[in-house]
Structure formats: structure tokens, C-alpha cells
Amino acid sequence: MPSLHFKGKSFVQNHHLVVPFHELTPVKAKGTSKTASLHDNLIVEGDNLKALKALLPTYHSKVKCIYIDPPYNTGNEGWAYNDAVNSPMMQDWLGKTVDREDLTRHDKWCCMMLPRLKLLREFLTDDGAIFVSIDDNEIHRLRCLMDEVFGEENFVATIIWQKKYSTKADSKFLSESHEFICVFARDIEKLALNGLARTEKQKEGYKNPDADARGDWTSGDLLRMEARDYAIFEIAGPTGKKFLPPKGTSWRFNKDKIEELRADKRIWFGEDGTSRPRLKRFLSEVREMIPAQTLWSFGEVGHSDSAKKELAALFADADEVFATPKPVALLQRIVALATEEDSVVLDAFAGSATTAHAVLAQNQMDGGGRRFVLIESAEYADTLSAERVRRVARGVTASKDEAVKAGLGGTFSYFKLGRPMQMSAILDGSTLPDFESLARYVFFTATGMEFDAKKLNRKTGFIGTSRHHDVFLLYTEDADKLKQLALTLDGARALPSISGKPKLVFAPTKYLDESFLDRLRITFCQLPFQIYKALDA
Ligand SMILES: C[S@@+](CC[C@H](N)C(=O)[O-])C[C@H]1O[C@@H](n2cnc3c(N)ncnc32)[C@H](O)[C@@H]1O
Known part of the structure; x- marks a missing residue:
């Protein structure tokens, strides 16, 4: 392209x-x-x-x-x-x-x-x-x-x-x-x-000159701009005047259908019955919305x-x-x-x-x-x-x-x-976002799902359940405390099971090895580097 x-x-x-x-x-x-x-x-x-x-x-x-x-x-x-x-x-x-x-x-x-x-x-x-x-x-x-x-x-x-x-x-x-x-x-x-x-102006186009019991109507063309053999025939009007589709065109329906429409008073030959036939369309039958x-x-x-x-x-x-x-x-x-x-x-x-x-x-x-x-x-x-x-x-x-x-x-x-959530700034502690902003960002980036602030629990670090995980964020806005913050074995065991799904834990570091993480069904993501690891994709 x-x-x-x-x-x-x-x-x-x-x-x-x-x-x-x-x-x-x-x-x-x-x-x-x-x-x-x-x-x-x-x-x-x-x-x-x-x-x-x-x-x-x-x-x-x-x-x-x-x-x-x-x-x-x-x-x-x-x-x-x-x-x-x-x-x-x-x-x-x-x-x-x-x-x-x-x-x-x-x-x-x-x-x-x-x-x-x-x-x-x-x-x-x-x-x-x-x-x-x-x-x-x-x-x-x-x-x-x-x-x-x-x-x-x-x-x-x-x-x-x-x-x-x-x-x-x-x-x-x-x-x-x-x-x-x-x-x-x-x-x-x-x-x-x-x-x-339909506007009132559009409805104004519908009238009832022949006092039809079905109400106001307007007329549409009975011609098709294409000559189909089965639909080329003479139609006689009420005064006896005969109509043929002009060269290169045909009627929109075959002879039987035209007879049927005519019997139902849906073909209109004009006020004095001498005009080329048209099809009546009733306001009550057309779609209200166009x-x-x-x-x-x-x-x-x-x-x-x-x-x-x-x-x-x-x-x-x-x-x-x-x-x-x-x-x-x-x-x-x-x-x-x-x-x-x-x-x-x-x-x-x-x-x-x-x-x-x-x-x-x-x-x-x-x-x-x-x-x-x-x-x-x-x-x-x-x-x-x-x-x-x-x-x-x-x-x-x-x-x-x-x-x-x-x-x-x-x-x-x-x-x-507010402030940008710059990874380098989180790393050196110069600009630390507040817990909820970081939680919203981490949850969306890792899961692609919307974060619900009402579910957040600062105490346990729980920030939401995604398709595959209960997600936790171990984080504090205090730069000194943040440097000490780590997922430990006790901390990992204490994480509550919210939905029974495996856990996804974001924290600055961890002090436990992979075998414990596996046993506790925890996937660890180091802050801030692994925020982009789209684990739920
Ligand atoms: C043509 S006006 C929109 C008018 C609007 N539809 C109305 O009915 O009043 C364009 C607006 O976009 C704003 N705008 C332009 N660039 C922007 C940006 N990068 N961020 C936020 N607003 C911006 C301008 O300040 C301006 O008010």
C-alpha cells in the first residue's frame, strides 16, 4: 500500500x-x-x-x-x-x-x-x-x-x-x-x-392524495436502470394509456408482482391517472430511523x-x-x-x-x-x-x-x-510516584487490563486479579525504605490468596530462590526493569 x-x-x-x-x-x-x-x-x-x-x-x-x-x-x-x-x-x-x-x-x-x-x-x-x-x-x-x-x-x-x-x-x-x-x-x-x-421536513414529503386508509405515502420509481427481459412489458393505466419502460430500462418487478401491487393499490399513475406508474411507499411502513x-x-x-x-x-x-x-x-x-x-x-x-x-x-x-x-x-x-x-x-x-x-x-x-513515571528516576529514587499511580501503571502494563483502585490493599501489596494472576506490588514512596524492600520467604508465604490463581509479584528485589518461588506459585518481577514483561499476554 x-x-x-x-x-x-x-x-x-x-x-x-x-x-x-x-x-x-x-x-x-x-x-x-x-x-x-x-x-x-x-x-x-x-x-x-x-x-x-x-x-x-x-x-x-x-x-x-x-x-x-x-x-x-x-x-x-x-x-x-x-x-x-x-x-x-x-x-x-x-x-x-x-x-x-x-x-x-x-x-x-x-x-x-x-x-x-x-x-x-x-x-x-x-x-x-x-x-x-x-x-x-x-x-x-x-x-x-x-x-x-x-x-x-x-x-x-x-x-x-x-x-x-x-x-x-x-x-x-x-x-x-x-x-x-x-x-x-x-x-x-x-x-x-x-x-x-426522520425530521418533520422529511415527513412532509409524505401525503395522501387518494385518501388511502394506510395513511400518508410518497412515491418511488418503478423503473430499474437496466433492461431485464422478464420485466419489459406494457402496463395500462386507469385511463387506458399504455406505458413501456424507456429503452435501456425495465420495470423493477415481473408481471405477476406488478399485478399483485396493483391489486393492493400500491401503483400510482398520478392525480389524473395519465402519468408513468410509480410505487407507493407508506410512512407507516418505512423505518423510523434512517x-x-x-x-x-x-x-x-x-x-x-x-x-x-x-x-x-x-x-x-x-x-x-x-x-x-x-x-x-x-x-x-x-x-x-x-x-x-x-x-x-x-x-x-x-x-x-x-x-x-x-x-x-x-x-x-x-x-x-x-x-x-x-x-x-x-x-x-x-x-x-x-x-x-x-x-x-x-x-x-x-x-x-x-x-x-x-x-x-x-x-x-x-x-x-502529575510527575512522569520515569524508570531511571524510580531507580535512583529522585522521583518516586505514589503507590496508587504506580499500581495502576504496573497493573495495566503487565496485564493489559484495567486497574480497579477499590481492590487495592496497601498493607498486603495486592493490586488486582488479572486473567492469570493475583498481582502484588511491594513498593513505598520512601526512597530509603524502598532500597531495603525485598520479597522474602516469610513475606512470600504471607501473601494472601485472593482468587487462588498463581501470584505475580513486583518488588525492587527478592531474598529467596527460584525453587521457593515455584513451590509458592509466584512469578517475581523486579522493579522497575520488568514492568514491561507482559506476563499475561
Ligand atoms: C480547534 S480547537 C478545538 C475546538 C473545540 N472542538 C470546540 O468546539 O471548542 C483545538 C484545541 O486543541 C487544543 N490543543 C492543541 N494541541 C494540544 C495539545 N498538544 N494538548 C492539549 N490540547 C491541545 C488547543 O488549545 C485548542 O483549544
């Missing part, structure tokens, strides 16, 4: 693997839930590459719908490449604003996106999907990156969103009025998207200006606060199509938190309990993303949207990125 080449690709290909796990520190005062929890609606403050890695132990294969709205790389957004990739060329990129004059701007954008897309894929449930907003600046490169990360067979569609309602008179060539939303499935065979309810089309007009899902007005109703200084919000209806449509009532929705470029707003609005509409997980940089996470959620949840008097005026309800926990 042809693939996209760009400067720095070889350095970022596996960068997501070496990004260190970070602690996630709750900031209770910034959230609205009584107790901060990673299983709550979440806003995480920090760089999204690190934050995604930190969330992976909790949300691996748990997210049904991802929406992201990354920088479009227009050349005037003021974004800078900031990932700590081990390459002198790329270190030279750090902190420099990517503008139109930058000859490597597309390379930088691809280098920024590739590891993020790779991590995002890990979050999706098997039946999940990712929606990525983008415009003509990078759509073609994004599509290549997504083909590479998600597999081209998992491409679902590119949606066109009509973001503008007026013509830009000073456009040089054509007045651009749309952007794209590129959709990929985690696994196209398992993807299930919901349909959309697949969404790939063209989304501003009349259905809002436009850029309506999104700004929505934000202005929440923040008096919206214009200065944030320039590129998306309309709530646009995100709500994605949520309606791609989630069930208990799904998790992830947005790693949260901005003004339209995604959270849409999740709360959809929950209020259908009584669902969807959760959102948002990531946003320190610049906006508290004052914009979290503040919008605080406001729409409790209600905003100035809002024209009745639901927002009354308050959409819902609470969230706020976390920020």
Missing part, C-alpha cells in the same frame, strides 16, 4: 510507546463532583499526548466515540510542535510557531498527529469510531495517516459540514463554505452507527457563527476567549450517531468543551448516562473547557436555549498531569 512520507516520520513511528506514563493528580476544587474519580466525567489538563498515555490504563478499549478537532495547520493558528522526540532536527522545531513561511509545517503537523492517532486507536471499543474535524489544509494527509493507523478497510466516510451560510465576496477564486469530518471505525465489521430520526447522509447542512447542525453565538451566550468575552468553537448540534449529531446511552466519549483537543456540552445535552434529551473525557492544554482547560461545563451544567440565565437556561445537570472531576 502506498504510504505518506514526511520528515521525522521514523522518529515518531514508535514515539507513543516511549512517552512516559504520568501520574494524574485530582484538583478537587476545579471539578464539581463530591469525590474526584477517573471513572467520572473527566477534564484532564495538560498536553494530550502525555494525558492520553496517562489515561490509557483506565480507558483502554473503553471509548465508543472519539471526536477530535486538532489544529487545521492553516499557518495562522499559532500552534508549535512540542513533543520530546529524540531527534536533533525535531528538537530544533520545539516551541517555534508553525506559520505559512515554515517549509516543514506539514511535516511537523504529521509528526504531531501520528503518535496521537496511534494512542487514540487504543482507546476505542471494538465497535467504536473516531471522528476527526479537518479542512483542505490537511485532509489528504490526515486521510493517509488514518489509513495507516486504523487501516484503510476501516474507513467509514468523509462527512462534509457546511460551516458557512454566506458567500465571502472577497474570495480569490471560490468561497469556501465547508469543512470535513473524517470517520474511521476501530473494526468496520463490528461498527454499528445509529440512524437519525442512516445519516454524508452532507451536513448548517440548517441541521449549525454553522461557525452559530457556534460563536452559543459561546457568547455563556461567556461575555467569548470573542477574546476562543475563536474556533464548533456548534453543539454538530457534536450532538455525532454523539447521537455513534454512542449508546452508557457510552464514553473522548475529545483530546477539547477547546471550549462543545463535546462535553453535547454529551450532557444528549443525556438530558434521552435520559442517557454517557460520560465525557476531555483533554485540553493548561491555557484553556480550567478557564474555558471546565468553566463552560460548570456553566451549562448549572444553568445560564442569558441563554436562549431553554435547556441550557435551566441547566443540563451533570458533574465532573478535574485532573492535571
Whole structure:
């Protein structure tokens, strides 16, 4: 398969693997839930590459719908490449604003996106999907990156969103009025998207000119654009006028079926009986939900200006606060199509938190309990993303949207990125992560399974049961004590049997030999080196 080449690709290909796990520190005062929890609606403050890695132990294969709205790389957004990739060329990129004059701007954008897309894929449930907003600046490169990360067979569609309602008179060539939303499935065979309810406008197309007892109907073509011999014959209308399918076509049914439909009053020859026959389709017989089309007009899902007005109703200084919000209806449509009532929705470029707003609005509409997980940089996470959620949840008097005026309800926990869990730092004792953060990290890395903090027992060191093991972590945040900590024979005998499965024990060292370990059905893993030993794989 042809693939996209760009400067720095070889350095970022596996960068997501070496990004260190970070602690996630709750900031209770910034959230609205009584107790901060990673299983709550979440806003995480920090760089999204690190934050995604930190969330992976909790949300691996748990997210049904991802929406992201990354920088479009227009050349005037003021974004800078900031990932700590081990390459002198790329270190030279750090902190420099990517503008139109930058000859490597597309390379930088691809280098920024590739590891993020790779991590995002890990979050999706098997039946999940990712929606990525983008415009003509990078759509073609994004599509290549997504083909590479998600597999081209998992491409679902590119949606066109009509973001503008007026013509830009000073456009040089054509007045651009749309952007794209590129959709990929985690696994196209398992993807299930919901349909959309027929709108009143769509139902208006159904009428009942012949007072049919079966109710309103519309008519569909009775012709097939292919000449099949068995379906080419004359049909006589009620006035005696005869109809033959035009050359190169045929009727959609054979003679017997047409007679049957006719006897059931399902063939329509127009008000005066002289038009070419068509097939009646009753509203009562068509599916209530229909697949969404790939063209989304501003009349259905809002436009850029309506999104700004929505934000202005929440923040008096919206214009200065944030320039590129998306309309709530646009995100709500994605949520309606791609989630069930208990799904998790992830947005790693949260901005003004339209995604959270849409999740709360959809929950209020259908009584669902969807959760959102948002990531946003320190610049906006508290004052914009979290503040919008605080406001729409409790209600905003100035809002024209009745639901927002009354308050959409819902609470969230706020976390920020803590210290990295660097193996070298654990080894020399310079930065020791707290017990729970290390336990979450060790458990996920060794087992690929989600860690449950409620099961943790600091006294015995038990941190969870995986498919094949009861897992223990002998660890303390005190550097001096940590140096002394070892799995001894007495300690090994004292480890409780939680599920009866063999034990997997992480500790800095051990003072007992292999034969005892075998007898006690213990696999020993030395901290920190053997954390990556995927014993349960
Ligand atoms: C186009 S905006 C998203 C707008 C959002 N969809 C809305 O409706 O408000 C992109 C956002 O991603 C954030 N962002 C960009 N790079 C980031 C990174 N590396 N980590 C975290 N956030 C980032 C920016 O701060 C900005 O708020």
C-alpha cells in the first residue's frame, strides 16, 4: 500500500510507546463532583499526548466515540510542535510557531498527529469510531495517516459540514463554505452507527392524495436502470394509456408482482391517472430511523457563527476567549450517531468543551448516562473547557436555549498531569510516584487490563486479579525504605490468596530462590526493569 512520507516520520513511528506514563493528580476544587474519580466525567489538563498515555490504563478499549478537532495547520493558528522526540532536527522545531513561511509545517503537523492517532486507536471499543474535524489544509494527509493507523478497510466516510451560510465576496477564486469530518471505525465489521430520526421536513414529503386508509405515502420509481427481459412489458393505466419502460430500462418487478401491487393499490399513475406508474411507499411502513447522509447542512447542525453565538451566550468575552468553537448540534449529531446511552466519549483537543456540552445535552434529551473525557492544554482547560461545563451544567440565565437556561445537570472531576513515571528516576529514587499511580501503571502494563483502585490493599501489596494472576506490588514512596524492600520467604508465604490463581509479584528485589518461588506459585518481577514483561499476554 502506498504510504505518506514526511520528515521525522521514523522518529515518531514508535514515539507513543516511549512517552512516559504520568501520574494524574485530582484538583478537587476545579471539578464539581463530591469525590474526584477517573471513572467520572473527566477534564484532564495538560498536553494530550502525555494525558492520553496517562489515561490509557483506565480507558483502554473503553471509548465508543472519539471526536477530535486538532489544529487545521492553516499557518495562522499559532500552534508549535512540542513533543520530546529524540531527534536533533525535531528538537530544533520545539516551541517555534508553525506559520505559512515554515517549509516543514506539514511535516511537523504529521509528526504531531501520528503518535496521537496511534494512542487514540487504543482507546476505542471494538465497535467504536473516531471522528476527526479537518479542512483542505490537511485532509489528504490526515486521510493517509488514518489509513495507516486504523487501516484503510476501516474507513467509514468523509462527512462534509457546511460551516458557512454566506458567500465571502472577497474570495480569490471560490468561497469556501465547508469543512470535513473524517470517520474511521476501530473494526468496520463490528461498527454499528445509529440512524437519525426522520425530521418533520422529511415527513412532509409524505401525503395522501387518494385518501388511502394506510395513511400518508410518497412515491418511488418503478423503473430499474437496466433492461431485464422478464420485466419489459406494457402496463395500462386507469385511463387506458399504455406505458413501456424507456429503452435501456425495465420495470423493477415481473408481471405477476406488478399485478399483485396493483391489486393492493400500491401503483400510482398520478392525480389524473395519465402519468408513468410509480410505487407507493407508506410512512407507516418505512423505518423510523434512517442512516445519516454524508452532507451536513448548517440548517441541521449549525454553522461557525452559530457556534460563536452559543459561546457568547455563556461567556461575555467569548470573542477574546476562543475563536474556533464548533456548534453543539454538530457534536450532538455525532454523539447521537455513534454512542449508546452508557457510552464514553473522548475529545483530546477539547477547546471550549462543545463535546462535553453535547454529551450532557444528549443525556438530558434521552435520559442517557454517557460520560465525557476531555483533554485540553493548561491555557484553556480550567478557564474555558471546565468553566463552560460548570456553566451549562448549572444553568445560564442569558441563554436562549431553554435547556441550557435551566441547566443540563451533570458533574465532573478535574485532573492535571502529575510527575512522569520515569524508570531511571524510580531507580535512583529522585522521583518516586505514589503507590496508587504506580499500581495502576504496573497493573495495566503487565496485564493489559484495567486497574480497579477499590481492590487495592496497601498493607498486603495486592493490586488486582488479572486473567492469570493475583498481582502484588511491594513498593513505598520512601526512597530509603524502598532500597531495603525485598520479597522474602516469610513475606512470600504471607501473601494472601485472593482468587487462588498463581501470584505475580513486583518488588525492587527478592531474598529467596527460584525453587521457593515455584513451590509458592509466584512469578517475581523486579522493579522497575520488568514492568514491561507482559506476563499475561
Ligand atoms: C480547534 S480547537 C478545538 C475546538 C473545540 N472542538 C470546540 O468546539 O471548542 C483545538 C484545541 O486543541 C487544543 N490543543 C492543541 N494541541 C494540544 C495539545 N498538544 N494538548 C492539549 N490540547 C491541545 C488547543 O488549545 C485548542 O483549544
